[in-house]
Amino acid sequence: MRQIPKTLVEQARALSDGTCTATDLARHALEKASEHKNLNAFVALDPNTVLRQAAASDERRARNELRGSVDGLPIAVKDNYLTQDYPTTACSNALPTEPAGVDATIVANLRAAGAVIFGKTNMHEWAFGATNTTSSIGATRNPRNLDHITGGSSGGSAAAVAAGIVGAALGSDTGGSVRIPASACGVYGFKPTYGRASRHGVLPLSWSLDAPGPIASGLDDIALLLPYFLGADPQDASTAQAKSFRSIAAPEKPKVLHLSGLGLERSDEVDAAVRYKLGQADASVTDASLPDMRSFFAAWEAILHVEATSYHEALLSRSPNAFSCVTRAHLEAGKLITGQEVMHAQKLRSRFIDLLLNDLDEWDALALPTLPVSAPRHGDDRQKFGGRDVTTQDSMTWFCWPGNLAGLPCVTLPVGDSTNGLPIGMMLMGKPGKDEVLLDIARRFDKGR
Amino acid sequence: MRQIPKTLVEQARALSDGTCTATDLARHALEKASEHKNLNAFVALDPNTVLRQAAASDERRARNELRGSVDGLPIAVKDNYLTQDYPTTACSNALPTEPAGVDATIVANLRAAGAVIFGKTNMHEWAFGATNTTSSIGATRNPRNLDHITGGSSGGSAAAVAAGIVGAALGSDTGGSVRIPASACGVYGFKPTYGRASRHGVLPLSWSLDAPGPIASGLDDIALLLPYFLGADPQDASTAQAKSFRSIAAPEKPKVLHLSGLGLERSDEVDAAVRYKLGQADASVTDASLPDMRSFFAAWEAILHVEATSYHEALLSRSPNAFSCVTRAHLEAGKLITGQEVMHAQKLRSRFIDLLLNDLDEWDALALPTLPVSAPRHGDDRQKFGGRDVTTQDSMTWFCWPGNLAGLPCVTLPVGDSTNGLPIGMMLMGKPGKDEVLLDIARRFDKGR
Numbered sequence: 014m015r016q017i018p019k020t021l022v023e024q025a026r027a028l029s030d031g032t033c034t035a036t037d038l039a040r041h042a043l044e045k046a047s048e049h050k051n052l053n054a055f056v057a058l059d060p061n062t063v064l065r066q067a068a069a070s071d072e073r074r075a076r077n078e079l080r081g082s083v084d085g086l087p088i089a090v091k092d093n094y095l096t097q098d099y100p101t102t103a104c105s106n107a108l109p110t111e112p113a114g115v116d117a118t119i120v121a122n123l124r125a126a127g128a129v130i131f132g133k134t135n136m137h138e139w140a141f142g143a144t145n146t147t148s149s150i151g152a153t154r155n156p157r158n159l160d161h162i163t164g165g166s167s168g169g170s171a172a173a174v175a176a177g178i179v180g181a182a183l184g185s186d187t188g189g190s191v192r193i194p195a196s197a198c199g200v201y202g203f204k205p206t207y208g209r210a211s212r213h214g215v216l217p218l219s220w221s222l223d224a225p226g227p228i229a230s231g232l233d234d235i236a237l238l239l240p241y242f243l244g245a246d247p248q249d250a251s252t253a254q255a256k257s258f259r260s261i262a263a264p265e266k267p268k269v270l271h272l273s274g275l276g277l278e279r280s281d282e283v284d285a286a287v288r289y290k291l292g293q294a295d296a297s298v299t300d301a302s303l304p305d306m307r308s309f310f311a312a313w314e315a316i317l318h319v320e321a322t323s324y325h326e327a328l329l330s331r332s333p334n335a336f337s338c339v340t341r342a343h344l345e346a347g348k349l350i351t352g353q354e355v356m357h358a359q360k361l362r363s364r365f366i367d368l369l370l371n372d373l374d375e376w377d378a379l380a381l382p383t384l385p386v387s388a389p390r391h392g393d394d395r396q397k398f399g400g401r402d403v404t405t406q407d408s409m410t411w412f413c414w415p416g417n418l419a420g421l422p423c424v425t426l427p428v429g430d431s432t433n434g435l436p437i438g439m440m441l442m443g444k445p446g447k448d449e450v451l452l453d454i455a456r457r458f459d460k461g462r
Numbered sequence: 463m464r465q466i467p468k469t470l471v472e473q474a475r476a477l478s479d480g481t482c483t484a485t486d487l488a489r490h491a492l493e494k495a496s497e498h499k500n501l502n503a504f505v506a507l508d509p510n511t512v513l514r515q516a517a518a519s520d521e522r523r524a525r526n527e528l529r530g531s532v533d534g535l536p537i538a539v540k541d542n543y544l545t546q547d548y549p550t551t552a553c554s555n556a557l558p559t560e561p562a563g564v565d566a567t568i569v570a571n572l573r574a575a576g577a578v579i580f581g582k583t584n585m586h587e588w589a590f591g592a593t594n595t596t597s598s599i600g601a602t603r604n605p606r607n608l609d610h611i612t613g614g615s616s617g618g619s620a621a622a623v624a625a626g627i628v629g630a631a632l633g634s635d636t637g638g639s640v641r642i643p644a645s646a647c648g649v650y651g652f653k654p655t656y657g658r659a660s661r662h663g664v665l666p667l668s669w670s671l672d673a674p675g676p677i678a679s680g681l682d683d684i685a686l687l688l689p690y691f692l693g694a695d696p697q698d699a700s701t702a703q704a705k706s707f708r709s710i711a712a713p714e715k716p717k718v719l720h721l722s723g724l725g726l727e728r729s730d731e732v733d734a735a736v737r738y739k740l741g742q743a744d745a746s747v748t749d750a751s752l753p754d755m756r757s758f759f760a761a762w763e764a765i766l767h768v769e770a771t772s773y774h775e776a777l778l779s780r781s782p783n784a785f786s787c788v789t790r791a792h793l794e795a796g797k798l799i800t801g802q803e804v805m806h807a808q809k810l811r812s813r814f815i816d817l818l819l820n821d822l823d824e825w826d827a828l829a830l831p832t833l834p835v836s837a838p839r840h841g842d843d844r845q846k847f848g849g850r851d852v853t854t855q856d857s858m859t860w861f862c863w864p865g866n867l868a869g870l871p872c873v874t875l876p877v878g879d880s881t882n883g884l885p886i887g888m889m890l891m892g893k894p895g896k897d898e899v900l901l902d903i904a905r906r907f908d909k910g911r
Binding site for chain 2: 250254315319320322323326347348349350351352353354355356357360363366367
């Protein structure tokens with residue numbers, strides 16, 4: 014077998030050039046998955062199911078009946094997306110393990126376009142955590158250094174892409190769950206605008222914060238996948254106004270605000286890597302200071318907890334022991350939130366959106382590191398950076414929750430390595446609905462890699 | 463002084479024909495207000511302020527410098543709209559009584575177009591009730607029979623229009639507060655789609671349910687006023703997507719569903735009057751039964767209470783005695799609602815919207831009586847109808863809360879009189895954003911009056 018390219022876009026080219034077949038791609042991915050078993054990236058992966066889909070794609074290609082731009086490309090799926098051919102457990106012990114028999118809308122879109130659905134990836138239990146250390150099958154390990162975590166909750170998806178098993182994988186993001194592991198593992202992740210991508214068939218964590226998104230080997234791969242994510246789905250009312258994907262160029266010299274402030278501290282090396290990268294493109298980059306983030310963070314936490322508890326209420330009262338004790342504690346805590354606290358959180362949320370969209374100087378993108386530190390070690394419970402000492406969980410969502418609280422599209426791209434050899438990621442956030450513009454701005458900064 | 467016409471449209475014509483002046487209109491309105499002092503319709507009305515505005519309009523007309531379609535027309539304003547020239551008290555004892563110095567957006571729009579702002583009307587304290595019997599200045603009285611209530615919370619506005627003091631008045635509607643008194647007093651009321659009319663400067667009751675709307679002497683008056691209501695206002699984020707008013711014709715033979723079901727009972731005479739009216743237009747009218755409304759009603763009540771308590775929280779803890787004991791009891795009750803109950807109410811709300819918009823057969827308008835009974839007597843605490851025995855408060859919101867819970871545009875028009883000589887109203891609800899279509903459908907049923 015020839016050299017198999019790593020990105021989706023290169024793989025698609027190799028298929029159309031005839032330099033490899035979908036079966037070659039699938040076999041290679043299966044071999045890489047075996048080789049990297051110690052990452053614990055997959056909760057379910059059936060070689061026969063994979064090879065059958067690949068063979069079907071090769072037959073379509075031979076008959077000149079290709080279905081879409083991803084025909085024959087292996088794509089892994091986070092274990093909270095329903096899939097017809099695999100069980101969906103959200104890496105909890107609470108759910109039945111039979112295959113669901115139906116695909117989530119995004120999986121169905123990709124399958125209809127010929128993608129090879131490449132197993133289900135490990136995730137933080139119920140997506141309720143950002144470390145990927147709590148899971149029914151155990152923690153994921155970072156391909157760049159096995160002693161370090163991947164971050165989560167889409168940790169298996171990021172590990173599978175970073176290890177070169179698949180070119181891309183599906184994730185979901187409620188407070189950074191796409192961006193955190195993508196950044197920690199040195200790959201790319203995109204969270205669409207809230208309500209632009211269907212969550213139908215994706216097990217919810219918090220319905221007013223959740224967004225599904227791709228993790229991939231490059232921004233071109235994300236551009237290839239976004240058409241399967243964006244657009245109205247009658248089965249998800251939040252997408253009623255959603256526009257489909259279309260390429261849109263960003264302004265010639267986009268205005269980027271690099272945010273800082275209380276609650277947005279970061280380590281020196283992360284700050285330096287992001288500042289260096291921000292200086293490398295033809296963009297107007299200025300610093301902007303936000304007010305104290307801590308009350309807005311508390312609002313995000315309250316909304317997350319009260320919605321997650323509401324979703325899990327019936328299962329929690331029926332089978333409390335089906336949850337890990339840490340997830341169960343979160344859900345029990347959610348019960349204690351009062352209606353007035355919910356109202357207060359909603360007001361803070363409105364205020365926060367107003368702050369980002371109206372109070373700041375004009376901007377095309379907001380820039381932040383994706384994480385304040387590089388991927389923590391397994392077993393390290395706290396992280397110190399920029400004068401702060403916080404739990405590892407809080408350090409993972411440090412810069413990511415604002416994108417969910419405000420519903421903005423967000424992208425993370427790798428911008429360098431830390432002194433200990435682990436990746437550093439930079440995040441850009443766009444205006445609501447301007448996902449394509451954001452992607453184009455990210456491309457300007459990604460040049461020259 | 464000649465005969466002064468009653469509707470805004472006729473008054474506008476009289477002004478342009480030169481058969482009367484704005485000063486004539488203002489004087490006539492002031493005389494009628496004096497004559498009908500026993501209605502208790504006004505909480506603030508200053509003749510000099512009124513006459514000054516009218517004189518200014520007459521001067522503009524003489525100079526041929528008219529500002530808009532309402533120039534010179536007296537329009538009364540519910541006492542929860544901020545107005546530069548009158549205090550705004552929401553008929554509570556909690557608020558300072560100095561003029562605010564600023565106009566609510568809708569008042570500003572009307573003032574800019576030359577309307578004569580004709581005092582502030584009595585309302586149910588803080589709009590938190592549908593009878594208009596709780597108010598810092600006492601109950602309003604129904605112009606058709608002083609022994610009966612007007613309903614509320616925009617009771618003063620409806621009484622002022624029904625008594626012929628003004629052609630139209632401003633109201634606000636959280637669970638029927640425009641439609642209830644309009645129906646009970648035999649005039650017209652319109653609640654726009656949620657988020658299509660600015661609430662900026664209108665004291666909130668429940669921010670996810672509130673909508674401002676006009677009460678008027680006819681549908682043409684409502685058409686005259688809606689352009690000053692509808693459209694985006696940067697000061698009310700909920701109007702970000704709001705379209706301005708433009709006339710749109712309804713389908714030639716609109717499909718109307720007449721709703722019934724558990725929780726939608728009505729008295730026989732109300733049912734007969736509505737059914738008769740529904741048969742009088744060229745429309746396809748069919749009966750449709752809804753599932754048990756009671757859990758959806760409870761969701762509306764929970765959202766109303768939790769939001770109202772949140773808005774009033776600071777004032778309630780600072781000056782609890784500034785509220786009447788009944789309003790204070792409501793606000794204290796709102797504190798007891800849990801976060802999980804709020805989530806449950808939000809899910810029921812989504813389900814309810816889905817039910818009306820997706821589960822029913824295709825429709826252009828939904829029809830219901832506006833009230834299940836004609837205006838109750840002062841002092842009657844309970845109402846019996848269609849096998850139900852409920853509080854007068856609940857009977858007033860009986861058919862109206864669904865329009866708020868689902869955010870639909872709604873209109874009420876008088877369709878006859880009860881055996882005791884009090885008006886009966888019919889309500890039509892439209893699709894979200896289709897306010898103009900709804901108005902046109904209402905016109906079809908209003909012909910031949």
